[in-house]
Amino acid sequence: MTFSFSQLSPVLQQALQALNYTQPTPIQQQAIPVVLSGNDVMAGAQTGTGKTAAFALPILDKLLQQAPSSDSSEVPPDSLVRALILVPTRELAQQVHQSFEQYAQHSSLKVGLAYGGVSLNPQLEALKQGVDILVATPGRLLDFLFKKAVNLDALNTLVFDEADRMLDMGFMDEIQQILKRLPKERQTLLFSATFSDEIFKLSKQLLSDPKLIEVDARNTAATTVEQKVYVVDADRKRELVSHLIGSKNWHQVLIFVKTKQGADALAAEMCKDGLVTKAIHGDKSQGARERVLEEFRSGDTRVLVATDVAARGIDIPALNTVINFDLPYIAEDYIHRIGRTGRAGQTGLAITLMSLGEEYLLEEIEVILDERLPQQWLEGYEPDLTKEIPENRKNTRAAQKRRAKQRAHGQSTGKRRRRK
Incomplete structure (x- = not known):
């Protein structure tokens, strides 16, 4: 399967050109077309291989094909989270959030951020303005859900980034509580650097007829x-x-x-x-x-x-x-x-x-x-x-x-x- 960034929306191509992205990396080349097709995905990719862009770019492309949230007057802004990216740590949350903002810089799409260790109020205020995409750690997301500060009823894409680390850190209880609040009809993407029995068990619970993507031998260190x-x-x-x-x-x-x-x-x-x-x-x-x-x-x-x-x-x-x-x-x-x-x-x-x-x-x-x-x-x-x-x-x-x-x-x- 061949793929180039030229198949993405012009708005995204403009951002990628400014970032000096020329050709997709192997994980991007394999994952982007599959995500665009609407399939669930289980992907194995090392850090540093461009995996964030592998799910961020197709998610943004699909959202750009839909009516932007700012044009909707029927649904309150805080009900329009359409893509949720769950990550294990606040540092990774900041990194993924920054990537989404860079790719979406020439669009009207809004990206929210929710992680622990800092005050709730600034993050709450941002959510009240309405976000299309939310990058969050499980614990802080649950805090917002319990306060009814975020509504995920309109969600159509769920991403687990570094799923193996989420399990290592014991987030399974939080994940289960979050899943109860999500629409059953959705696209789910699971990205992990390592595949263990626990990851495959989780994938059976989360994914529906997923496409398996592995760009390197399983559980290997970077060859470079x-x-x-x-x-x-x-x-x-x-x-x-x-x-x-x-x-x-x-x-x-x-x-x-x-x-x-x-x-x-x-x-x-x-x-x-x-x-x-x-x-x-x-x-x-x-x-x-x-x-x-x-x-x-x-x-x-x-x-x-x-x-x-x-x-x-x-x-x-x-x-x-x-x-x-x-x-x-x-x-x-x-x-x-x-x-x-x-x-x-x-x-x-x-x-x-x-x-x-x-x-x-x-x-x-x-x-x-x-x-x-x-x-x-x-x-x-x-x-x-x-x-x-x-x-x-x-x-x-x-x-x-x-x-x-x-x-x-x-x-x-x-x-x-x-x-x-």
Whole structure:
């Protein structure tokens, strides 16, 4: 199937030309015609492949073919939400909202935004003016629904963006409550970087005779990202990271850690090493998070230390280096982490630090990648093989290996609940 942006509405073509979009990416080429045809879609796409445009452009095109909301005098403005995009985090909500506004800049279509962590009132005021498209996190959307501040009776398109992360964060209860308030006759699009049993179970509940679109092998890392694993003692990880950044003269480095406390502690220590470093995590206010991200994008902050949840939706086009300071407990998070680099066809580097007792976490990642990640030592930072495995890692190793086997055999594993 061939497709070019020239098949879209002139209004959209004008915006795309200003954004220097010339040819569709593979996910856009496959998904846009299917969405335009009205089919439900289950699409697998890595971050950085242009997946937002893959659903945003056809949604906007279809809305432009309909009478604009501003011309309707029979239905109150707040009843005219016709497309709903559900996302797991506020950062991703802002990113998707910005993309929709860029694509729709020459039209009269209105795009609303609803996410937690900030005051309700500005978002409520915007909704009262009427929106055609609403980008929302599940928790904040439910708040608005309970207050009867938004009406979804006219909805005809529902999008789940990064559906795998929504399930990982425990949003299933919120999703079920939202679904009860939506028209049964609608088009539903599900986009996910990884496909698990939980995702396929959700798709059977949400989608009707969907078209399956996969532009890469299932659950794979971006092919443009070079992956390296350094074996190093846990107490020398920070030293190694600072050495790499300084000696390689890297700028805009994103580092992933497991905990909020770990993010703050690592950022403080790296500042002592002379590297301008900031931390971003869920305990930071929305304003603080936005300031840190802007400083990172502008280059004022050289290194950003983030937890997995806080990093969702971070879009730094020129980001070249991602470092896994801590290996993730959920193996699929590895794919999301390194997907922050190597975006839009650019090359990237993903470095993972592994210390004694963490081998089982790497093995679980290799199971979902279906490939081995070669391990190496960096001269001067060789691990001390005489050390014993820390007791806290011994205690979790058996449980983690059982979970790795479960994943290998397609069994479900438990997730922690978190509400945004």
